[in-house]
Amino acid sequence: MTACPRCSNTNATALHEGKEGATVVWTIFNCPDCHYHWRDSEPEESINPAKRKAVFQMDTSNPDKYQLVLPVRE
């Protein structure tokens, strides 16, 4: 389990490894809570929580904060 750079939850898992021959050159991770995806070879502004702008961080404890694109049928 890995910490998500966006929501700080620690449930992220590896989704895919990029390889050159037998060597793994990067890994894509997926956070099942906030659905952020990232590659560990990316610049820090995208994947380092300390370097990411606060406005792009997420709090998944309050889903209603995020607008529904299409209303869900009751």
Add this chain to the structure above:
Amino acid sequence: MNKQSELSIEVAKKVGSLRDFLELLESKGQFITWPDEVLPEPDIRNILVAAGDDDKNGPAILFDKIKGYPGKRMVAGVHGSFSNIATLLGYPLGTPIRDLFYDIVGRWTTEEPQLPFIEPDKAAIHEVRIEENFNLFELLPLYRINAMDGGFYIGKANVVSRDPNDPDNFGKQNVGIYRIQPHGPDTFTLMSVPVHDMGRHMLAAEMDDVPLKIAVMLGNHPAMAMFAATPVGYDESEYAYAAGMMGAPIALTKSGNGLDIQADGEMVIEAEYVHGERQYEGPFGEFPGSYSGVRRAPVFKITGISHRKDPIFENIYIGKGWTEHDTLIGLNTSAPIYAVLKKEFPEVEAVNALYQHGLTGIISVKNRFAGFAKSVALRALSTPHGLIYLKNLIMVDADVDPFDLNQVMWALSVRTRANDIQVLDNMAGIMIDPSAVIPGKGHHLIIDATTHMAPDPIGGDVEIVRRPAGREIDEMAQLIKSMQKEARK
């Protein structure tokens, strides 16, 4: 009637697919293969931004050495410059934008579309078929388009869906470009709102609890890529428009889940709408040059994939302009506004809605009397696109080419008075305008930069300089360019 030239029909007949078009672009020096190995981030976006800065002549760029994706190919910038658009329409490189605009206006038709049907077992797109163990992250050389996007977006797919209440109606079958965020190996979110045709299909499917199957087409015919982004009527087929406007065939076949798809595309991802499920989507760097925030978006699950051997993944750079998005949809945004206006106001000469999907538009019009241009502007604001997109509208005279910003700035400089500026506040606007105080609301601003006419007081003793123009001047300009070229040798 489609008024395109014989030459453009000849060109169109040679272009049946993305691969054909890349070949044509290469023959004109408008397509290059990046020679070095690139990292998915940040290299691809950096290179595409640099290429996109040249809106006149930027090339399409193919990447075939993407680290971690051996053997995969990705192309972007296919519609990234007006010279590439000119090539598709059968014009020389460097053709003025105004000429391309009139060409597209002249082609605006769905008459006699040629849409031959290829049996699926003979269609190139079905060369390789995948029925299980889907993994988007392995299949496609995905990368983050802008640094703070929420994921690795697919930004240039043509998505096909049928009206769940009228599934056999070919016209109501929609083809549109919607941003797609892969979420898992076999799931993705798709951003469509209720006003979109596809949003209507999704709402209807969920309401009546019927399945909604879709086909996500990647690496499309270059005309489809242009016209899937064009607002056409709900019961009008984007395929018919694209083939009609090219004056040449676009071959169709069936996807594994029964939708009409392009037979010669690079890849189709077949999927089904997951009713009632929404997942966090975004942010995504959108065409106004700002990020649209995180939303909860509809989810789709993959049911099948077909692709050509050695497929090319076509994607786009979109964000703060100028970008391929602006060139891709600019002329097709301008032409329908012109078509509506021209019916009621034959005095309208041209419409430039190239900027941020028309957030700023420029319309040239033969002014009939004082205030006339403002009335034309108000009509433009009530066109389907104008309702929410035409935020700032500049009206200029017929002697000003709205596609030549030097001329537009001249008109603004010398033909505008303070009382020629009208602000309509608290109107409908787009959700993602970064200047909006309330997303979805905003202003319309009309700047009337046309000449003052009676009964307005004209002012002092003013006569405009008659600037020499016409064929003689155009030929002279060409001659000077060739003399310059010679002098540089």
